[in-house]
Amino acid sequence: MxxxxxxxxxxxxxxxxxxxxxxxxxxxxxxxxxxxxxxxxxxxxxxxxxxxxxxxxxxxxxxxxxxxxxxxxxxxxxxxxxxxxxxxxxxxxxxxxxxxxxxxxxxxxxxxxxxxxxxxxxxxxxxxxxxxxxxxxxxxxxxxxxxxxxxxxxxGTWATPGPIGGDGLPALGERAASGRVSYRLPDLKDPAVRARYAGRRTAVIGSGASAFTALASLAALAKEAPGTHGVWILRRGISGSTFGGGEADQLPARGALGLAAKAAVDDGFADAVTGFRTIALEESGEQLVLVAEDGRRLDPVDEVISLTGFxxxxxxxxxxxxxxxxxxxxxxxxxxxxxxxxxxxxxxxxxxxxxxxxxxxxxxxxxxxxxxxxxxxxxxxxxxxxxxxxxxxxxxxxxxxRVELVLAETGVCGGAGLFDEPGAQEGEAGGEAGGGCCAAPSTLQIGAGATVSGGC
CATH class of the missing domain: 3.50.50.60 (FAD/NAD(P)-binding domain)
Structure with missing residues (x-):
């Protein structure tokens, strides 16, 4: 120069x-x-x-x-x-x-x-x-x-979260429903935010650590506020890697996130729906119905937390x-x-x-x-x-x-840790990937009492 x-x-x-x-x-x-x-x-x-x-x-x-x-x-x-x-x-x-x-x-x-x-x-x-x-x-x-x-x-990418639509575009009705859609992890310690989700059905869309955190947090809220329930929507199927590295993760707090999400489903605080690529959000009274590309319609939910990446x-x-x-x-x-x-x-x-x-x-x-x-x-x-x-x-x-960095292997990444609750595991914040699916949905069991739809 x-x-x-x-x-x-x-x-x-x-x-x-x-x-x-x-x-x-x-x-x-x-x-x-x-x-x-x-x-x-x-x-x-x-x-x-x-x-x-x-x-x-x-x-x-x-x-x-x-x-x-x-x-x-x-x-x-x-x-x-x-x-x-x-x-x-x-x-x-x-x-x-x-x-x-x-x-x-x-x-x-x-x-x-x-x-x-x-x-x-x-x-x-x-x-x-x-x-x-x-x-x-x-x-x-x-x-x-x-x-x-x-x-x-x-x-960074924080200001540009991904939309709900499985094709990378906003789902039909997504913008109109913006008042009931959050693209960030809610702070359930905030009384006003807590009231928004307590006793309600909430769809959580995403397959990364932020989605894990949201599911675990809603499960904790459900123990105090009956009627609180999560519907976990994945664009891909459930496999051995869905919940991350678990106890084998070299970043223990990161691995704990997946285990907490699995527990939320296993304990009946959330249902998992896989191979579901949202194409529309339709109003049903004061609730929302999510519609997939393949025509499936989910039961109405009160709120949507979209964590589909940035x-x-x-x-x-x-x-x-x-x-x-x-x-x-x-x-x-x-x-x-x-x-x-x-x-x-x-x-x-x-x-x-x-x-x-x-x-x-x-x-x-x-x-x-x-x-x-x-x-x-x-x-x-x-x-x-x-x-x-x-x-x-x-x-x-x-x-x-010159290379001056060695990273711990295994597990998921780019997500957020559990909220600051006593005894909570901890994790790192960032964006999630939406994931993909290569087969038609099927049904499988992941733990006692939990039935979920699976795919590839």
């Missing part, structure tokens, strides 16, 4: 765990980061699921470069073996880290577009020599344009030359490593700048955003990504290519 370009900051989009870690690694390498956060505080998205515990302990949730940056401030690391809630993570680590970065973090700054200065995506001439231009909208509604030497998009918002990157996998919307070299049909969190090979590169030089998607629609993401993976990216931007290609 020419001298004027190298003097510019590297813009990091998002002041979440991975964005702030990226800033810490950049600063450690003598590069100037500028973190743009749409919300008013650090970890704004994390705080929205603050009532949920992670299935990773503190030892896996604090980035090494961030810890070094925090040390001079008097920050004290939490108990390495403890499992924080989302609120703990934000308040005890993310906000102090953002505070340590000081004016290198800007709040109320929503990125609305990224391009090359004076070049749309069609123009080739001198493209690589031009800095990036970043358009943003401030909290007061005014607009601003910044220039940057590089861009790391760590904005997807990246690529709209503000459309003027950049990104090379994304046609299925996962992840970088093409990364996609085979994270394909949820083949991998869980622990079997994803650690990766960095090489796998995250695009035809547009010096732009990277990092963290959950880099995984596109795949749910197999862990914080440690993101920390390794940004360590490598910062090394690459600093010209240390040996460090960028």
């Amino acid at each position: 020419n001298a004027p370009t190298t003097a510019l900051p590297t813009v990091v989009i998002g002041a979440g765990p991975i964005g702030l870690a990226a800033a810490a690694h950049l600063a450690a390498r003598g590069l100037d980061p500028l973190v743009l956060e749409a919300g008013p505080v650090a970890g704004n998205a994390v705080r929205e699921w603050g009532h949920v515990r992670l299935f990773s302990p503190w030892s896996e949730l604090v980035d090494p470069a961030a810890e070094k940056l925090l040390a001079p401030t008097g920050w004290r690391a939490p108990d390495a073996a403890a499992y924080p809630s989302g609120a703990d993570w934000a308040e005890r680590y993310l906000q102090p880290l953002a505070d340590a970065l000081g004016d290198r973090v800007r709040y109320g700054a929503t990125v609305t577009g990224v391009s090359r200065l004076g070049r749309d995506r069609v123009v080739d001439a001198d493209r690589a020599e031009q800095p990036f231009t970043v358009r943003l909208s401030r909290a007061d509604g005014t607009e601003e344009r910044l220039t940057a030497r590089a861009v790391i998009d760590a904005s 997807r990246p918002d690529l709209s503000f990157l459309e003027e950049l030359r990104l090379e994304l996998d046609e299925r996962l919307q992840a970088p093409v070299e990364l996609a085979p490593l994270i394909d949820p049909n083949q991998h869980s969190c622990g079997t994803v090979y650690p990766h960095g700048a090489k796998e995250l590169s695009h035809p547009e030089q010096d732009v990277y998607l990092a963290g959950m955003k880099s995984y596109g629609r795949a749910p197999t993401f862990l914080a440690m993976t993101g920390y390794e990504q940004v360590r490598s990216i910062a090394a690459a931007l600093a010209g240390d290609h040996e460090a960028a290519a």
Whole structure:
């Protein structure tokens, strides 16, 4: 790059765990980061699921470069073996880290577009020599344009949950029923939220750890509020891997989620319906009826919790030359490593700048955003990504290519842990995969007293 370009900051989009870690690694390498956060505080998205515990302990949730940056401030690391809630993570680590970065973090700054200065995506001439231009909208509604030497998009996928429809589109009637559909794990400690689900039938759509958590939480509520019942809707069938790694999972709290979901079904607090791809939500009085592509209609429910995964918002990157996998919307070299049909969190090979590169030089998607629609993401993976990216931007290609991470294998991933109840198991938050099915529904037993519909 020419001298004027190298003097510019590297813009990091998002002041979440991975964005702030990226800033810490950049600063450690003598590069100037500028973190743009749409919300008013650090970890704004994390705080929205603050009532949920992670299935990773503190030892896996604090980035090494961030810890070094925090040390001079008097920050004290939490108990390495403890499992924080989302609120703990934000308040005890993310906000102090953002505070340590000081004016290198800007709040109320929503990125609305990224391009090359004076070049749309069609123009080739001198493209690589031009800095990036970043358009943003401030909290007061005014607009601003910044220039940057590089861009790391760590904005995540939290703001764009998947719809209920089995074809990836909103089901017919889904938008009209929005008042009775939640795309997030409800906080059943909140009296108003608790009243919404107590004594009612709730459909839980999804096959990942967030769905496990919702089922277990509704089962706990059912013990106190008779009439509370879950209807677990899976797009695929039940198999040996449906409930994750269980006791064999090297992340014990993660494995416990699947066991808790299985117990909810076994104990009669929820029914499981498989091979069900929703095409419509129809009103039945004050209730909703879910209709499948094959014509099946379920008994009416009062509420729907849709946990069908998340997807990246690529709209503000459309003027950049990104090379994304046609299925996962992840970088093409990364996609085979994270394909949820083949991998869980622990079997994803650690990766960095090489796998995250695009035809547009010096732009990277990092963290959950880099995984596109795949749910197999862990914080440690993101920390390794940004360590490598910062090394690459600093010209240390040996460090960028080096692997410095070993992950625990087996089990499910990308989900949320059980709510902060006494004695509850704990787990990590993120998105779920919808799953698929390859055969017509059948019926099978999974434990005493529980009859469920099964598939492939």
